[in-house]
Amino acid sequence: MRRTALGRRLAVAAREAAAHLRGEIALTEYEVAVPEQADVPELRAKLGLSQARFARAFGLDVATVAAWEQGRRRPDRTARILLAVIAREPEAVRRALAR
Numbered sequence: 074m075r076r077t078a079l080g081r082r083l084a085v086a087a088r089e090a091a092a093h094l095r096g097e098i099a100l101t102e103y104e105v106a107v108p109e110q111a112d113v114p115e116l117r118a119k120l121g122l123s124q125a126r127f128a129r130a131f132g133l134d135v136a137t138v139a140a141w142e143q144g145r146r147r148p149d150r151t152a153r154i155l156l157a158v159i160a161r162e163p164e165a166v167r168r169a170l171a172r
Contacts (some may be wrong), residue, residue, distance in 0.1 A: 084111070107150055107154055107157075108153050108155055108156075108157050109153075109172050110153075111141070111148045111152070111153045111156040111157070113127075113141045113142050113148070113156065114127075114142050116156060116159065117138075119160075120159075120163060124138045124139055130163075130167060131142060131155070131159055131166055131167075131170070132170050
């Protein structure tokens, strides 16, 4: 019986999980630091985008971007994470959201 690519990846993952449980390998761990603040105007300026183009480029609502910049609203935890990724890897976010 031939395995699909997904089947092969799942088999490898299962072997790694079993080896980890037996203490034979250590799995990679990441510690995440969620920013407390997000400077949206600075980020937009760095990218050279208007509010509308920034919102469109990253799947955000333009009214929400304006509210963040005017201090009427604060980006929630998920939005701050997305903004941090945009700040470091804007092209990765664009690729991920491309049709």
